[in-house]
Amino acid sequence: MASSDPLLRRRRQHRPSRPLLLAACGAAACIVVLLSLKSFNTPSSLGTTLGARSTHRGVGIQPRPSLTNSRRSMFQAPFGHSGSMFPAPGRKENSFVRVPEVSSSLFSADTPVTNPGSRGTVAVIGAGLAGLSTAKYLSELGFKPIVVEARDVLGGKVAAWQDEDGDWYETGLHIFFGAYPNMLQLFTELGIQDRLQWKEHTMIFALPEKPGEFSRFDFPSAVPAPLNGIVAILLNTQLLSWAEKVQFAFALLPVIWEEVRGNGQKYVEEMDKYSFSEYMEMLGAPKRVVDEVFIAMSKALAFVKPEDLSATVVLTALNRFLKETEGSKMAFLDGAPPERLCKPVVERIEANGGEVRMKNPLREIVLDDTGKVSHLKIADLNEQNKIYDLKADAYVSAMPVDILKKFVPEQWQEKDEFKKLDGLEGIPVINVHVWLDKKVCDVDQLMFSRSKLLSVYADMSNTCEEYKSDKSMLELVFADHVEGTEKWIGRSDQDIVDATMDELRKLFPKEMEGANVLKSHVVKTPRSVYWSKPGRQKFRPAQKTTVPNFFLAGDFTMQRYLASMEGAILSGKQVADEIQRSPQFNNYPTVEIPGVYGGWKDKTDTFPDNFGPKVDKYNKKSGQPGFA
Numbered sequence: 001m002a003s004s005d006p007l008l009r010r011r012r013q014h015r016p017s018r019p020l021l022l023a024a025c026g027a028a029a030c031i032v033v034l035l036s037l038k039s040f041n042t043p044s045s046l047g048t049t050l051g052a053r054s055t056h057r058g059v060g061i062q063p064r065p066s067l068t069n070s071r072r073s074m075f076q077a078p079f080g081h082s083g084s085m086f087p088a089p090g091r092k093e094n095s096f097v098r099v100p101e102v103s104s105s106l107f108s109a110d111t112p113v114t115n116p117g118s119r120g121t122v123a124v125i126g127a128g129l130a131g132l133s134t135a136k137y138l139s140e141l142g143f144k145p146i147v148v149e150a151r152d153v154l155g156g157k158v159a160a161w162q163d164e165d166g167d168w169y170e171t172g173l174h175i176f177f178g179a180y181p182n183m184l185q186l187f188t189e190l191g192i193q194d195r196l197q198w199k200e201h202t203m204i205f206a207l208p209e210k211p212g213e214f215s216r217f218d219f220p221s222a223v224p225a226p227l228n229g230i231v232a233i234l235l236n237t238q239l240l241s242w243a244e245k246v247q248f249a250f251a252l253l254p255v256i257w258e259e260v261r262g263n264g265q266k267y268v269e270e271m272d273k274y275s276f277s278e279y280m281e282m283l284g285a286p287k288r289v290v291d292e293v294f295i296a297m298s299k300a301l302a303f304v305k306p307e308d309l310s311a312t313v314v315l316t317a318l319n320r321f322l323k324e325t326e327g328s329k330m331a332f333l334d335g336a337p338p339e340r341l342c343k344p345v346v347e348r349i350e351a352n353g354g355e356v357r358m359k360n361p362l363r364e365i366v367l368d369d370t371g372k373v374s375h376l377k378i379a380d381l382n383e384q385n386k387i388y389d390l391k392a393d394a395y396v397s398a399m400p401v402d403i404l405k406k407f408v409p410e411q412w413q414e415k416d417e418f419k420k421l422d423g424l425e426g427i428p429v430i431n432v433h434v435w436l437d438k439k440v441c442d443v444d445q446l447m448f449s450r451s452k453l454l455s456v457y458a459d460m461s462n463t464c465e466e467y468k469s470d471k472s473m474l475e476l477v478f479a480d481h482v483e484g485t486e487k488w489i490g491r492s493d494q495d496i497v498d499a500t501m502d503e504l505r506k507l508f509p510k511e512m513e514g515a516n517v518l519k520s521h522v523v524k525t526p527r528s529v530y531w532s533k534p535g536r537q538k539f540r541p542a543q544k545t546t547v548p549n550f551f552l553a554g555d556f557t558m559q560r561y562l563a564s565m566e567g568a569i570l571s572g573k574q575v576a577d578e579i580q581r582s583p584q585f586n587n588y589p590t591v592e593i594p595g596v597y598g599g600w601k602d603k604t605d606t607f608p609d610n611f612g613p614k615v616d617k618y619n620k621k622s623g624q625p626g627f628a
Contacts, residue, residue, distance in 0.1 A: 106591065108189050108191075122138050122146070123145075123376055126398035127154050127342070127398075130571050131398030147355065151359070154346065169431075171528075174337060178328065179324050186345075197465065199444060206449050211510075215236060225323055229322060252322075272311065272537040274534055276290070290306050300455055305481040308531075313532045316562060360381070365395075365550075372550070376392075377389060394551065396550075402527040404552075426529060433473065436516065441459040444462040458474070474504075478499075548583075552571075554568065555568045576593065577596045
């Protein structure tokens with residue numbers, strides 16, 4: 001890709017291409033890894049630890065010192081069975097990823113709030129994850145949140161519905177990563193961490209050029225980050241050659257070096273000016289690395305190809321995965337998000353004196369003479385569209401950015417934080433659910449597609465307790481990275497299902513042979529999470545605005561987890577923190593919300609701790625974070 005950036009041209013002229021240097025670095029990396037492995041396991045114990053994974057098609061380690069490739073069908077599970085290697089849902093052992101204890105926490109579900117609502121009322125617009133997170137933490141800080149939601153379903157971008165058969169279909173295929181500390185903290189606070197079904201620590205990529213086959217990246221549990229990721233890459237011989245792996249390692253050196261210097265997050269954010277494709281080319285990574293691995297990764301992270309995605313997005317994910325041993329480990333929720341995640345949050349809000357009003361859409365944000373919010377005009381669709389005024393001490397918009405822009409009052413249009421919203425827009429997302437008349441897959445894990453039309457998919461009859469069945473229910477994210485998903489939004493559901501089935505038959509002809517569709521559902525979201533194109537970071541607003549009683553929450557607001565469930569939860573924490581610290585409410589002691597900034601920018605990481613006020617991120621004396 002051509003670029004006029006002088007840095008880009010200069011880096012291209014000095015990319016590492018000397019064979020001896022590559023060979024030396026590759027040998028050094030191998031020695032480091034082998035020495036590291038030796039310190040954690042003897043050869044026999046390492047083989048025993050990883051040998052079970054080898055029966056997948058792809059690379060594995062046999063329970064002997066030699067490395068071999070073993071091959072099986074794409075839709076065949078490790079060990080020749082599905083899921084029995086993992087603890088059953090509901091068992092305590094199911095929580096493979098460590099989270100802090102919350103037994104004595106102010107934010108724990110079993111801790112009653114003293115004088116609920118005594119600090120004032122806050123109106124929250126939207127009952128997605130950002131709005132519910134905002135309301136939960138506000139209620140625990142002594143505020144009375146009143147959440148108004150336009151639809152009759154909780155969850156926003158994680159909403160789901162039941163059909164006439166009682167089967168659920170969702171807005172997206174939602175995966176929970178070990179690198180989501182605030183999300184995991186929320187589950188722990190609510191006492192529902194056993195609802196996360198953790199999967200084997202691996203990433204599975206389909207091989208379109210070899211129908212029915214796939215390639216795995218297995219992360220050994222006994223090896224800490226970042227070495228576990230290095231091992232996973234080194235042991236995979238199907239996607240990348242050794243020379244490409246070494247060149248890819250060179251491309252990651254700036255990220256690692258900046259992290260060592262303590263500038264990791266700043267560097268990641270500065271790379272927003274490049275697309276991920278430009279970034280990889282600038283640092284000399286082979287194009288095949290992008291084509292073979294990161295097209296699938298980009299579509300999974302943001303539904304677009306690497307050329308249309310900010311380097312910041314992929315680098316943020318890589319940064320977390322390189323730092324956290326269990327960061328890339330994945331879990332599925334054991335049922336539909338509105339019931340299994342959102343409902344417990346609502347119960348906590350209501351137990352603390354708050355309210356959640358469904359089918360209560362916003363009609364207007366009404367201002368007073370000073371430009372502050374006077375009240376909201378809300379329509380109650382439960383009462384024949386009756387319009388009422390909702391007055392509060394503070395107001396939070398937790399609406400998606402495209403909807404928020406429609407409600408910004410004219411008087412605010414020239415304010416910087418609202419004017420720059422024009423630089424953000426949601427991206428189209430299509431989620432497909434297909435119920436088949438036979439079992440075509442026994443893989444209990446997310447699968448990454450490298451095909452034209454599909455992003456990620458899973459057989460939910462294996463991965464999710466709610467959908468257990470002897471017939472497959474495939475949930476797939478439909479993302480056309482060649483012509484764009486936008487053109488499919490206007491197509492019929494049947495067209496999309498037919499295209500999906502055609503793609504599956506090409507990828508897995510043997511497994512799909514004789515499989516018929518019993519029923520299907522297609523959920524189209526014309527404007528979903530904000531499109532993380534290069535250069536979007538500067539348009540993302542803070543949670544605190546220049547309007548004293550109006551705040552913003554949502555994954556598009558400035559927080560380090562970008563357009564994700566974790567980002568939405570974290571934005572809710574941050575806005576709750578801003579509200580408790582605002583002048584009209586600061587007559588109460590400030591309560592430190594664990595993980596509210598999580599090391600983002602110049603804020604000291606307060607996660608995890610035991611909910612004590614250990615960090616004062618607004619140290620008035622030095623202007624720097626400090627310990628109390």
